[in-house]
Amino acid sequence: MVTAVPVLQPAQGPAPRLRRPDAARLRDLRGQREFQYEADVTEPEQSAWDAFWARVRDAIGNWLISRSYNHFWRWVFYALFVGAGVFIVLRLLEIDFTAMLGRSPRRAALAYDTMAENIHEVDFATRLAEAEAAGNWRLAVRLGYLQLLKTLADGGLINWQPDKTNHAYLAELPATGALRTSFREATRQFEYVWYGELALTPSLYAQVRAGYQALRTQLGRPYSSTSR
Structure with missing residues (x-):
């Protein structure tokens, strides 16, 4: 069964009357800035930067x-x-x-086993004289530093042990005074030369040696290759 589709009839009566907006109201709206939709094409001034x-x-x-x-x-x-x-x-x-790349860091030749030395058994006078005569400045710096440790141990300022670190000895010195400052600088120089493998010239070694000498003089034991 097919349902018939109703036919819509046109509206009867008079045509609608369009209402025009008030002219004064339109002029007022056109004068308001909120209704100005023109794009601002003015580009901002660009700085030199x-x-x-x-x-x-x-x-x-x-x-x-x-x-x-x-x-x-x-x-x-x-x-x-x-x-x-x-x-x-x-x-x-x-x-x-x-x-x-097949290259190895250059290492200075050592005259003796440095891993098991006992500072109370090393003949520092002979060893220092040999190292300085051979121009082995790196070994001479190590011997000079060990000689400082022996001087501090003999004076009762540190308790030397083969397995202790240099900074452990530094902590044993008095917290105030020039001694600790001087030993800290001597330790820094030694570690740069020995562990950092800093290449030394005779003039640089003379500066390190002078610092060791000043510290041993401060301790009452002058530094030289002929002193024990």
């Missing part, structure tokens, strides 16, 4: 799309990034890069 960076950005942008960058410099930057990444990984893994 902004203009400089704008030129830099434009130059970099033009360079990045240039033929030379796409055919050469881009691969140079890739290689640098890869090299930097490999270097960082090697450093994090604590891998000796010089050893990988």
Whole structure:
């Protein structure tokens, strides 16, 4: 069964009358700023600094799309990034890069076993004279520092033990006074030379030796290769 669709009849009666807005009201609305929809096309004034960076950005942008960058410099930057990444990984893994290239750090020759010396058994006068005569300044600095430790131990200022650190001896000295300051400086110089393998010249060794001499004089024991 098909339902018939009703036919809509046109509205009967007179046509609607359009109401026009009041002319005075329209003029008032046009004068209000809130209803001014014209776009402000005035560009803000650019400072010299902004203009400089704008030129830099434009130059970099033009360079990045240039033929030379796409055919050469881009691969140079890739290689640098890869090299930097490999270097960082090697450093994090604590891998000796010089050893990988077949090179070993230069180490000064030592005249005797330095791992088990007893400062109360070392003949410092003879050892220092031999090291200085041979120009082995690094060994001479170590012997001079051990001689300082012996002087401090003989004076009862530190309790020397083979397994104690240099900074443990520093902590045993009086907290105030020039002695602790002088020994701290002597320790710093020794560690730079011995553990840092700082290359010494005769003039640099003379400066370190002078510092040791001043400290031993302060302790009443002059420093020299002929003193015990």
